[in-house]
Amino acid sequence: MKPIILAGAMLAALCATAQAQTIKLANVAELSGGGATVGTNWKNGIDLAIEEVNAKGGILGRKIEVTHADSQSNPGVARAQVQKALDGEPYVLLGPGYSGSVKVTAPLAAEAGIAQIMGGEAAELTQAGNKFLFRTSFGQQSSMPKVAKYMAEELKAKSVAVVWVNNDFGKGGRDVILKEFAKRNVKVVADLSTEAGQADFAADVSKVKAAAPDAVFVYVNEEESARILKELKRQGVTVPLMGETTLIGQKVVELAGDAANGARGHVGLTTDAPVDLVKAFRERFVKKYNYVPDHNGLKGYLSIYMIKAATEKMGKVDSKGVADALHGLTISAAKEPGILMDVTFDQNGDIDRQGFLVEIVNGKQVVKEVLPKLN
Amino acid sequence: MSNLLDLLIAGLATGAIYALVAVGFTLLWQTSQTINFAQGEFVMLPAFLMLAAMHVGAPFWLAILLGILLSLILLGLGFKLLLVDPMLRHGVLPLAIATMALAIGLKEAVKQFFSAEASPFPSIIPAGDISILGRTVSLQSIGVLVLAIAVVVALTTLLNRSSIGHQMQAAAQNPTVARIIGVPVERMILLTFLINAFLVAIASLLITPIYLAKFSSGEVLGQAAFIAAIVGGFNQVRGAIAGGLLIGVVDNLAAAYVSTQYRAAVPMILLIAIILFRPQGLMGRAEERTV
Numbered sequence A: 001m002k003p004i005i006l007a008g009a010m011l012a013a014l015c016a017t018a019q020a021q022t023i024k025l026a027n028v029a030e031l032s033g034g035g036a037t038v039g040t041n042w043k044n045g046i047d048l049a050i051e052e053v054n055a056k057g058g059i060l061g062r063k064i065e066v067t068h069a070d071s072q073s074n075p076g077v078a079r080a081q082v083q084k085a086l087d088g089e090p091y092v093l094l095g096p097g098y099s100g101s102v103k104v105t106a107p108l109a110a111e112a113g114i115a116q117i118m119g120g121e122a123a124e125l126t127q128a129g130n131k132f133l134f135r136t137s138f139g140q141q142s143s144m145p146k147v148a149k150y151m152a153e154e155l156k157a158k159s160v161a162v163v164w165v166n167n168d169f170g171k172g173g174r175d176v177i178l179k180e181f182a183k184r185n186v187k188v189v190a191d192l193s194t195e196a197g198q199a200d201f202a203a204d205v206s207k208v209k210a211a212a213p214d215a216v217f218v219y220v221n222e223e224e225s226a227r228i229l230k231e232l233k234r235q236g237v238t239v240p241l242m243g244e245t246t247l248i249g250q251k252v253v254e255l256a257g258d259a260a261n262g263a264r265g266h267v268g269l270t271t272d273a274p275v276d277l278v279k280a281f282r283e284r285f286v287k288k289y290n291y292v293p294d295h296n297g298l299k300g301y302l303s304i305y306m307i308k309a310a311t312e313k314m315g316k317v318d319s320k321g322v323a324d325a326l327h328g329l330t331i332s333a334a335k336e337p338g339i340l341m342d343v344t345f346d347q348n349g350d351i352d353r354q355g356f357l358v359e360i361v362n363g364k365q366v367v368k369e370v371l372p373k374l375n
Numbered sequence B: 001m002s003n004l005l006d007l008l009i010a011g012l013a014t015g016a017i018y019a020l021v022a023v024g025f026t027l028l029w030q031t032s033q034t035i036n037f038a039q040g041e042f043v044m045l046p047a048f049l050m051l052a053a054m055h056v057g058a059p060f061w062l063a064i065l066l067g068i069l070l071s072l073i074l075l076g077l078g079f080k081l082l083l084v085d086p087m088l089r090h091g092v093l094p095l096a097i098a099t100m101a102l103a104i105g106l107k108e109a110v111k112q113f114f115s116a117e118a119s120p121f122p123s124i125i126p127a128g129d130i131s132i133l134g135r136t137v138s139l140q141s142i143g144v145l146v147l148a149i150a151v152v153v154a155l156t157t158l159l160n161r162s163s164i165g166h167q168m169q170a171a172a173q174n175p176t177v178a179r180i181i182g183v184p185v186e187r188m189i190l191l192t193f194l195i196n197a198f199l200v201a202i203a204s205l206l207i208t209p210i211y212l213a214k215f216s217s218g219e220v221l222g223q224a225a226f227i228a229a230i231v232g233g234f235n236q237v238r239g240a241i242a243g244g245l246l247i248g249v250v251d252n253l254a255a256a257y258v259s260t261q262y263r264a265a266v267p268m269i270l271l272i273a274i275i276l277f278r279p280q281g282l283m284g285r286a287e288e289r290t291v
Helices: A002-020 A033-055 A075-087 A099-112 A123-127 A140-154 A168-183 A202-211 A222-234 A250-260 A276-289 A295-314 A319-326 B002-032 B039-055 B060-088 B092-113 B139-161 B163-173 B175-180 B185-211 B217-232 B237-258 B265-277
Strands: A023-029 A064-070 A092-094 A116-118 A133-135 A159-165 A187-194 A215-219 A241-244 A264-267 A343-345 A355-361 A364-371 B129-132 B135-138
Touching (some): A023 A075, A023 A295, A033 A064, A033 A222, A033 A276, A075 A092, A075 A099, A099 A133, A099 A168, A116 A295, A123 A133, A123 A140, A140 A168, A140 A215, A140 A264, A159 A168, A202 A222, A202 B237, A215 A222, A222 A241, A222 A250, A250 A364, A264 A364, A276 A295, A295 A319, B002 B039, B002 B135, B002 B185, B002 B237, B039 B060, B039 B092, B039 B185, B039 B217, B060 B185, B139 B163, B163 B175, B163 B185, B217 B265, B237 B265
Parallel strands (some): A023 A064, A023 A092, A092 A116, A116 A133, A159 A215
Antiparallel strands (some): B129 B135
16 A cells, blocks of 8 residues: 555655646636627637747746636626636736726736736726736727827818727727827717627617718727627718727627728737738637637737746746836847737836738728837 | 607617517416526527527528527427426426526526627628618618517417417416316417527527627526516516517617616616506506415
8 A cells, every 4th residue: 555655645746846847827818708709819819829838848948837717707707816816826917808807906916916918908007007017919098099190180080979888998998089089179079988798789870870970980899899880881871980909800800791891990919910920820820729810819829928038038937027027128029939029018018019000801801001119 | 850760760670679588578477477587598599509500501591490490499398398397386486596597507508519709690681771761771670670570460469369379368367267168278388488489589580690699698688678578567468569669769769869878777767667656567467466
């Protein structure tokens, strides 16, 4: 009996050693509920990047492990899941994707001193002085001025209708763009809030039609984007439709079908970007998951390479040092192809890199313009 | 004013779907005193059954037939035999709780086997517009409204004008007396469950192209139809129809003329008002209980 116990103890010790050598990440994302598209893409991007990094020997010789938890697209659940994840002392916290969920979970990660790499785009998230929060895409303060400029100068819109989702993400974007429209003397003739998960947009579109704007700015989540695009088409709205990222995602195109054609938007990330590394990423993703990811797939993927670059900069696996290493860090795509495009993080955790202006043509995203990195 | 016509038609189209689902609530309540809290999920599931059929290569029309057939088997026969009959003998409350569990089970199963993400769903009504009173109205809104009303009219005709309908009503009103006069009560109750399954399958077919196929889409529909059934009168089929149409129209008009921000509150306010001032619903009849 004794040899068996001894062997068991040795095996347990070996397993413990193997576990200690892995880098444990915790992901909390919208795997169900209204943000399921966001969270599923984000998760798949993470899994793909981890598979690649591990296949090449991991980070500083250590393999990566990740646990995925479902926030159910609910900030309350997200907070509970993040608390649970932090109890496991992860190296870095990944997610959530919804700004409202990021807002309530960021203080927990900051208190634990753990870097949180997330997908939220609400302007306020990185303006609260949290030194542990990092974006994977542009915040609204970077993207909305570009959108407003395009609508005023390229579309020559003198009046606009703004349709936004009544949550932190939507309200944040609406507040920023209204200020930008005011700066450019663009009149807002309809300012319509909608609900997350809203199914029927008939009344909202009727109000848009009644306001007779020169263009419509649509800022709602992906599924609702598809529904409102279909309704706009059904009610014969023909003025230009402009959005940001969530209006022209691949999933939206799939769900809205023909109704998505003609929709335009600014995107920080798109798999249709004329960038070789992004194209190669898209091929790998499609091969693994059999569908084209939206920007959230790219965000999740990049989060892993951000961790890799920051850790390699430190030269050691030090959870408490990741945030410091990321601040001010420029990651060059030439040196770290997984980051896909040159990227710089400022002291707030905000990101700077190329952006794209896209239009949906025949069911596909077509990049009309590449907007350069600011710094 | 012209805008009002658009809103009314869109509201009636959505309301007609709510009515189809709400009628199911009242039918089951009348025949077996069952409140099916999985009714919304019953609308969600047929769309996925049809999508599954299409995934294995069935053309759309065949997928519709298979979807309806499977709905009759699973949501009609299976629901009655496997859940309602065994649970009803323990009382209405355990049965209601069991339907809540069923709702969760159906949602999770669809999420597990299909995806948590929404999927597009083809429409049986062609895209395009028609002109009504000088206004361009979407064919889809009109088609949904016409089809839903046609189904409801067929149902009410069956209930009020046919021998089977009379037997169903007799079984619902007083099963003991109905048995004495030779009505096959059990068969009539089963028929009610099958009719409910048919109604939800039709509702699913009509609403999913607009709402998209998603595991959680039954939540909104189930809640709206439940409110519609209470507002119209839980024990009257015509009440459920009126309630459904009313909720659809009120929701749209409230969003357009009151506030889009508080539109979700309007049906709730209507519900509270009805419960306070006319608990039996607009067209329902007061039920008395002897103790």
